[in-house]
Amino acid sequence: MSAETQSKKKPAPRQRGHPRDLPEVRLSKSLSWLLRHGARTAGLQVRPDGYARVSDVLANAMFKDVTFLQLQEIVNRDQKNRYHLLFEPCPTPSTNSSDVWWIRANQGHSIKDISLDLQIISSASEIPLAVHGTTRKAWELIATQGLSRMKRNHVHLAQGVPGSGVLSGMRNSSQVLIFIDVQKAIDAGIKFYLSENGVVLTEGDANGVLGPQFFQRVEYADRTPIPGWEGSGPVERCEVEPMRIGVGGSRGLTTAIDRTLTEQVTDRTSTPKACSGDVLPL
Structure with missing residues (x-):
């Protein structure tokens, strides 16, 4: 290979995250980016x-040294249950018994035309509460313009505040907590959904915005109300357990799938080939 050819060769894509992050953290951040945002950029085909x-996924340069079992470990250990592995038998006979594994992010996509298995929330009584965490700087704009889904498909809301045991839907570093009057928004025609890992999602209005008229109360992270946004009093969790949908337990894999994985994957170097299925065009 000539020096000119080598100079034109594209560098391998770097993993996401900070260089000082632990390797498993960078792998998870790379997986999250790929499945939520970068599939088309990376030439990865996804189903609707x-x-x-x-x-x-494992053929992508960011994961060239990652095995199937290591990928499963990333899924199992993710504290926010961001991913789901699916064991789906091929409709036609296959010579490779491992040709049946798929993976997705449970929510957070900016890729259009993705239709997740979301459960609609028809009443505020179905969830304990819905709260969005943000920074003080971002709040200055949100206070007047509302919560925008921006480039994502949904605005993300948690069913509890940091420290309440609810793991998904909000960063623990959030400085401002925006509590949503879900019933008022539903009555106004705003739709809310529940993702597989318990995150409350909404597309907002026709412009992709959940307006400030639906903010019930706004607090700093120490639970001190922000002046002018005290609402009718402290927002307490009602006696409803945080909801999740689907099967697979807290880690998103059923016992049957775990058992099948153990039976099918016999070494750490095996890479399953997935059977054909309908995918979105690149």
């Missing part, structure tokens, strides 16, 4: 329900 072939 958000699933991509595991074999295609």
Whole structure:
């Protein structure tokens, strides 16, 4: 290979995250970016329900040294349950018994045309509460313009505040807590959904915004109310357990799938090839 050819060769994509992050943290951040935002950029095909072939993910340069079992470990250990592995038998006989694994991010996509298995929330009584965490700087704009889904498909809301045991839907570093009057918003025609890992999602209005008229109360992270946004009093969790949908327990994999994985994957170097399935065009 000539020096000129070598100079034109594209560098391998770097993993996401800070260089000082632990390797498993960078892997998870890379996986999150790929499945939520970068699939088309990376040439990864995804199904309309958000699933991509595991074999295609592991073939990506960011995961060239990652095995199937290591990928499963990332899924199992993710504290916010961001991912889901799917064991789906091929409709036609396959010579490779591992040709049936798919993976997706449970929510957070900016990729259009993704239709996740979301459960609609028809009443505020179905969830304990809905709260959005943000920074003080961002709040200055949100206070007048509302919460925008921006480039994502949904605004994300948690069913509890940091420290309440609810793991998904908000960064623990959030400085401002915006509590949503879900019933008022539903009555105004705003739709809310529940993702598989318990995050409350909304597309907002026709402009992708959840307006400030639906903010019930706003507090700093220490639970001190922000002047002018005290609402009718402190927002307390009602006696409803945080909801999740789907099967698979807290880690998103059923016992049957775990058992199948153990039976099918016999070494750490095996890479399953996924069977063919309908995928979105690149």
